[in-house]
Amino acid sequence: MLQPKLPTELTLLMQEIRDLGGQSFLVGGAVRDFLLNQKIQKDMDVEVFGIRLPDLENLLAKAGKLSKVGKSFGVLKLKLTDREYDFSLPRQEWKIGPGHHGFKVRSLTQMAYPSAASRRDFTINSIAYDPLNHQFLDPFQGKRDLERKILRHIGSSFSEDPLRVLRAMQFSARFEFRVAPETTRLCRTLELDELPKERIFEEFKKLLLLSEKPSRGLETARELGILKAFPEINHLAGIPQDPKCHPEGDVWNHTLRVLDAAAKIKTGFDAKDLELMLAALCHDLGREPTTRYIHNRWRSHAQHESGYIRTESFLKRITEESKLIRNIQLLVRDHLRPQQLYNDRESIRSSDILRLALRVSIRDLVRLAHADYQGKMSISGKPNNFPAGEWLLDQARRLSVQDKPPQPFLKGRHLIEMGIKPGPEIGKLLKQAFDVQINGEIRSLNEAVKWVESKLPHQTKTGKKGNLDAETKNLLITNV
Incomplete structure (x- = not known):
């Protein structure tokens, strides 16, 4: 050997x-x-x-x-x-x-x-x-x-640390092993309540980052009773979908396929890949409370807002990383947006793309939407390329926002140089100028300065120091 x-x-x-x-x-x-x-x-x-x-x-x-x-x-x-x-x-x-x-x-x-x-x-x-x-x-x-290819516990001491149930979950996915029947029976008797979040999170990270088929781990989690502790995930099973759009079946089956699709497009950069994989796991959490049979079809109106809330609920069970939770919530809320924009591309304006880039990374969003698309199409015989994602990335590159949000031309220092003292009014003016920029009416710093000058009384255009008077404040509110 x-x-x-x-x-x-x-x-x-x-x-x-x-x-x-x-x-x-x-x-x-x-x-x-x-x-x-x-x-x-x-x-x-x-x-x-x-x-x-x-x-x-x-x-x-x-x-x-x-x-x-x-x-x-x-x-x-x-x-x-x-x-x-x-x-x-x-x-x-x-x-x-x-x-x-x-x-x-x-x-x-x-x-x-x-x-x-x-x-x-x-x-x-x-x-x-x-x-x-x-x-x-x-x-x-x-x-x-x-x-x-069997996961088998050694002895009775196994049950002294319930984390081992989660280890069975991630091992079964990473190595494509099945859990021995006697180990399955023992795992079902263990509760996860005593486990600290950071230990639970480590096992989820291994499942999502180290597995080629994380779906296998989720299926094991159901078999072992793990998902009782995570009702947002557990309740995906049995939620129906329109079979024309989702030949793969219910929301649970779709989520498993999306996870495996996401695993194939990981970048190797753990922080970004973790966001992608968790977003793939959570992307349809909003369907359980919103799915209704309307006009001979299963529909999920307002699932994006419901998903935003339920994503936070699930993630807070496994981590306290607030920035990570927030990023995933934003991806989940907008995961349908690339396809929606593509469907309406003849009437879409640059401002629609820019406003999306203000909310979420477009490249990350396209990766999630691509995985979602593959989760729908992978058994229908249709190709797995994602035209909506390719189109959206092209539009974002044209506007230089594929990896970062748009930046305002006008900064606070520019207003101070124009004679406006720092204060709440500067913040309002900057916000209004940025909105006008996003709408395409301002295309450079010079145009932004001219726009500001057009909104201010004559005496503030000469560089004279001073606070905005009541007339100017009113102009900022009413003239934009």
Whole structure:
């Protein structure tokens, strides 16, 4: 069998541990990913047996930058070059309270590897590799489950951390595994209420960013009862759609297809890809409360506003990142706009494109709308190119707003140079000037200055310092 090729720096450290009378193994995801012939992540986990924590700490401190954030759990983080390693001692854990901090932990340096591995979540994560003796340790037949593509829990300790249910969700999508029946039954008994949002969010991010078919993870989430905690997503199942427009079926099936389509157009830039994937997941949340059968068709009037609200409701269950939530809400609210603009393109003005760019990134919106379009068309036999998106991007490029909002020609400093002192009236005037610019009546800074001068009394045009008088204020309100 092929052996993992470890970084030389790590192999040397493991040799030093052996020289101190200890033994160390590469464990966890790195071993699993190697056996799956997948790229091994830069972060690696090493479990150390036979030496005390202070001795391990002294050895690692000489090698590089050492962090002790997990020391109470017998874990030390070592940063070397561009990699980070977690060195841990085998330990026993007792559940004594709620949450992932509600454990009593005792390190046991003389514990045998099978006993240490029994506290892990799935058999596929219990395989260890000894690089000094070139052998794998597989006490729970994890390699067999890898070959059979099965996620199977190890023992009763699995239920002590409900996060493992979410790990099953994202693993099933990333590796295209099925969950063992006994593990499914156990997962259905666990509640997610005690889990902090940041831990839940990390599993959703792995599902959405690391999976080629995130739909598989969502289907697993339904099977395991996870979606009970997320009613906005759970209630998508069974919501009907017009079969002429949506041959794929109900809103749930459509959402799964849109997610998989979005996964194919990710850019590799995690921040943008996360917005896209979460927006794809949320894009039709507004359909549940708005879908009605009207004039022999299923319709969802005002779903954009309902979706805006329900997107916030769902996302606040998994994260406190307000800027991210806001960006996704805006994408969801306008996700139908590219097709609407394209349908009306003969009568669309530049100002319509500019105002859209003020609300949302047009490039990001087109990516979401493209995924939505593919979710509708992918089983209808029609091509998956997206004419509406191509047209909108062309229009946005012409106006230089495909990646950024339009910028006002007129700034506050220009008004001050014209003799107007700072105050609320400047803000009103700037807003009005920008509206006129968006409408195409102002095309340069010079034209903006002339427009302002045309709205002000003669004495303010000469550069004379002073506040706007009542007459000027009234002109700003009534003459624009």
